[in-house]
Amino acid sequence: MNGWIAAFREALETLDRIGAESIVNQARSEMTPIQVVDQVVVPALEQIGQAWETGDVALSQVYMSGRICEELVEQVLPPSDPDRKHQPRSAIVVLCDYHMLGKRIVYSQMRASGFELFDYGRMDVDELVERALADQIRVLLISVLMLPSALKVKxxxxxxxxxxxxxxxxxxxxxxxFDDRLWQEVGADAMGHNAAEAVSLVEGWMREMA
Structure with a gap:
């Protein structure tokens, strides 16, 4: 596993999209698509993000790595399941941030699990509140990358x-x-560590709202 992560990270840092795709395909021979994303793609991106914080990689490498991964995730995760679950009305958004990969992963996994939800893309606080109220959203999934954005959830x-x-x-x-109490401090109802947890959360809330 660590070997795949290291190899995938190297491919991303050198902007080797073909190499990155090859590693993902190799990993898929032993893991499910969502496991590949959670156990190879996400850890490699997290390491690159940490390397940027310490000055070991350039911001352009972080940006391009994210773009490459977004494309690969779109290919790896199944687009949808024909048996849609239409309740509760749900939406997913990136709040005041520019890194879309986390949202894409969760959105793809939710749809693959049979949920239909609005994809709000990126919004600021005012836009999100107005849209969520207008759409009568019952479940809202918010993704962030940076701490200032996380604090705006409050x-x-x-x-x-x-x-x-x-x-x-x-x-x-x-x-x-990084801070397992932050979700409570900003007033959220729950925190998902990964896409699978997001699906489980919505499934549980759906049963309560039925």
Whole structure:
């Protein structure tokens, strides 16, 4: 496993898309698609992000690595399941951030598990609150990469609750992994460590809302 992560990270840092795709395909011979994403793609990206923080890689490498991975994830994860679950009304968003990979992974896995949900893309606080209320969203999944973005979740939660919206909010992303109490501090209802947990959370909430 560590060998695949190291090789995949090297391919990303050298912008070797063909090499990265080859490693993903090799890993798929022994793991499910979501396991490849969770156990190879995500760890390699996290290591690259840490390397950028210590000045060992350039920001351009971080950006291009993310773009390559987004393309590969789109290929690896199944697009959808014909047996759609239409309730509760759900949405996923990247809040005040530019790294879309985490959202794409969760979105793909949710759809592959039979859920239909709105993909809001990237939004700021005002846009998200307005759209969630207009769409009468019951479950909102928020993805962030940076701490400042994670802290803005508190504004979203407070404003939606002040509006009386019966909404459950789950968060995910690096800041919440680094601080396992942060999701509670910003007022979210739950935190998912990975895409599989996000699916389980929504399934549980669906049963409660039925």
């Amino acid at each position: 504004q979203v939660c407070a404003r939606l609750k002040a509006a009386g919206a019966p909404i459950r909010i789950a968060v995910g992303g690096a800041p919440f992994l």
